[in-house]
Amino acid sequence: MRLVLDAMGGDHAPGAPVEGALLFARAHPDHEVLLVGDRERMVPLLGRGRPPSNLHLHHASEVVEMDDHASSAFRRKRDSSLRVGFELVRDGKADALVSAGNSGAVMAGGLLTLGRLPGVERPAIATLFPALKGGGRCLLLDAGANVDCRPTHLAQFGVMGEAYVRSRLGVARPRVAVLSNGEEASKGTPLTREASELLRRSDLDFVGYVEGKDLFSGDVQVVVTDGFTGNIVLKTSEGVGMGVIGLLRQAIEKRGGLPEKLGALLLQPALAGLRRVVDYAEYGGAPLLGIQGVGIVAHGRSTPRALYNALGAALATARGGLQEELTRCIERASVWLPTHQKGKKATDEAVSD
Template identity: 45%
Template sequence: MKIAVDAMGGDHAPQAIVEGILLAAKEYSDVEFILYGDGEQIKPILGESYNTDKIKIVHTNEKINSDDEPVRAIRSKRDASMVLAARAVKEGEADALFSAGNTGALLAAGLLIIGRIKGIDRPGLMPILPVIGKDDQFVFMDVGANSDSKPENLLQFGILGSYYAQFVLGKEKPKVALLNNGAEASKGSDLSKKTYELLEAEESLHFIGNIEARELLSGDADVIVTDGFTGNAVLKTIEGTAFGLMKLMKSSIMSGGVKSKLGGLLIKDALGSVKDTMDYSKHGGAVLFGLRAPVVKTHGSADKVAVYYTIKQIRKIISSHVIPDLVTHFETHPKESNLK
């Protein structure tokens, strides 16, 4: 399998991107990488001993910046690293696209170059999140690809998320929930109420009703759907709260005297486990799901560890054949939304 890499996307590119690719290349002998970016910057990071059969460089000096207007950048910067990587996937030279760059531009590249699956109105941005207290994960969709969504879009997010949970995470009968401000069916906005009706009527889904934000990480649902505006706000709240709590605990231990510091040493391993659970970098990137090939976005501030875990995730997606299955299903049954 081949992965096209936007080596120039992200806050720490190309250093963190290339170092993460090297970690992944050592572990996965069945994966080849095509790095799109400035060869003069990439080659020194790779060093002299990298396997040229497994890692190839396609040189370009052009890149998309974080403050570029997404659609304009994709159309005007035709030789940008992200654009070339997307084109490689479109033309069948690579199986998936990976980037830590401009999220809006990546979505535009996915839609304009790779293309959405026929029958899918809007792809969604879907991260994989941890379940607290269990060695488990769930999918959350959408977290920013669509600020304004219709009930039909959220229904499709439920179907797409169920496919991923079933074929990639191994959930036999994924439980689908709608993020809302109460458990009752009558709660929420017009969007929530209409979406609830559609999800409940969809016989292919195991819809369990509404779920509140405080129950998000409980493991009660395998797939949680919402609109992109709400999902993005919730995701950033989770990230900020997790970071803040870890910082607060560390500060309290360090400023609490000898007893606190001794106690901190005793619970160091437990705190490390908590940090690992809440560390987004250990759970892979967010999938732009609904496109004709895997397009995966990791955090702009990602380090080499986050890159490695995202490559691990992409490899699993490709191996599962979930995208070809989705393409076949939706294009064979364009007016149906049932899972196989």
């Protein structure tokens, strides 16, 4: 497999992407990594000695910045690292792309360069959350690609999320739910109520509404919402997870006695395990489901380890037959979920958000 890593994307670019690419290339000599970005800035970061033979540099002179308007910047900056990287995937010169850059631009790039899978109205960013039961996971989508959604979009997210969890995580019959402000059918908004009505017609194991706390319960494996809500849930959960660890450390340090210090020493393995569970770096990145190719959206603050894991996620997704399964499931869902947008109109509307 050949994997593209956007060397100029993220808060710590190009240092973190270059180091992450080096780690991955050395650990996976049977696969190639294409670092796309400003060659003059990348070369000094490779260090002394010869880089791994499976690591390649591909020059791109422009950068889509984090504060750029996503779709217009992608269109305007024709030699940006993100655009050049997606074009490598489109042209069959690479199998997947990873970027920690502007997530909206990754969405726009996937749509404008690779296009949507047949029948998909809106691609979605799919993020995994840790679950309390059995060490499982819960998939939340959309986590930020689409601020404004229609009921059909949420229903399609449910179809794609169910296919992902079943094919990638091995859950035979994932339970699907809509995120709301209560479990009662009378709660929610017109968007959530209409999406729920559509999903009740499906052949998915749809359980209705869940609340935010249920993302971690393990009782459901797929939760759908609009990208605005999903991104807030994601960022809040990240802050809570790291905040809990920090507050525990502060409490121990504040007391400062021998019993507390001994207790902290005994708790270190457990706290390290907790940090791994809540740390986004362990998951690496979130797939953009619904495009005709593999795009992984990594966290903007990604460290080299996070990008190493994101490349691993890209590798697993690219060779797992996920695209074929998504296409099959979307086609089957057309029986109960007619789409309202087709062709260029759907793409233009999606990238204008």
